Amino acid sequence: MRNDLCEACKRNEINVVEKSDDPNQPYKLCNQCHERLLKYSLRPIEWYNLAVVHSPKKFLLHDDLYEEDGEACQPEEDVFVTKKDKAPTLRAVRNDLESLLDFSITRWFLEDDVINALKKHNTQKTLSSVKSRFYETENYEVKSRMLEIVADVLGTSASGWVRELWENYDEEFLYPISWATASSLPAEEGLNNII
Numbered sequence: 001m002r003n004d005l006c007e008a009c010k011r012n013e014i015n016v017v018e019k020s021d022d023p024n025q026p027y028k029l030c031n032q033c034h035e036r037l038l039k040y041s042l043r044p045i046e047w048y049n050l051a052v053v054h055s056p057k058k059f060l061l062h063d064d065l066y067e068e069d070g071e072a073c074q075p076e077e078d079v080f081v082t083k084k085d086k087a088p089t090l091r092a093v094r095n096d097l098e099s100l101l102d103f104s105i106t107r108w109f110l111e112d113d114v115i116n117a118l119k120k121h122n123t124q125k126t127l128s129s130v131k132s133r134f135y136e137t138e139n140y141e142v143k144s145r146m147l148e149i150v151a152d153v154l155g156t157s158a159s160g161w162v163r164e165l166w167e168n169y170d171e172e173f174l175y176p177i178s179w180a181t182a183s184s185l186p187a188e189e190g191l192n193n194i195i
């Protein structure tokens, strides 16, 4: 993936760094996508690509403005959607681990259909990708979603990593680490950490 392309369309060069939603993790966009972002008029694939990086819980991407398939609900300009502008569906991504993990980040909740699709993948590969995604981002929602996957998909096979997390944890992740702990560590050890 090239870093100098617009995060939304992944085709044009970056012209604008938009900090209004999160000064620590601004959107990096071309002029056209920037305008569509501010007018709540992103195309589904553009919304999806941004949600993979920033989560769908940011103000400009959240669920009052876009459906789960990325369709704009309150666009301030007409949105023209051709076939190539549609966001991926679970069916389209389920057999590819990285695409499926991307998809999981774009969901408001980690639902059973995504959990079951993730469970079909190799556990060690999933753990390794979940870990690197956790450390590569500063985004709280994305990090939390990775810990939810530990809790709901990986369970005890992630116990080594969950122990590491307790050795050096950040207080804002106490809750998500606790979910992961409940399913990954023996009850007594987990409880001692949480207390």
Ligand SMILES: [Zn+2]
Pocket: 006, 007, 008, 009, 010, 011, 012, 029, 030, 031, 032, 033, 034
């Ligand atoms: Zn763009």
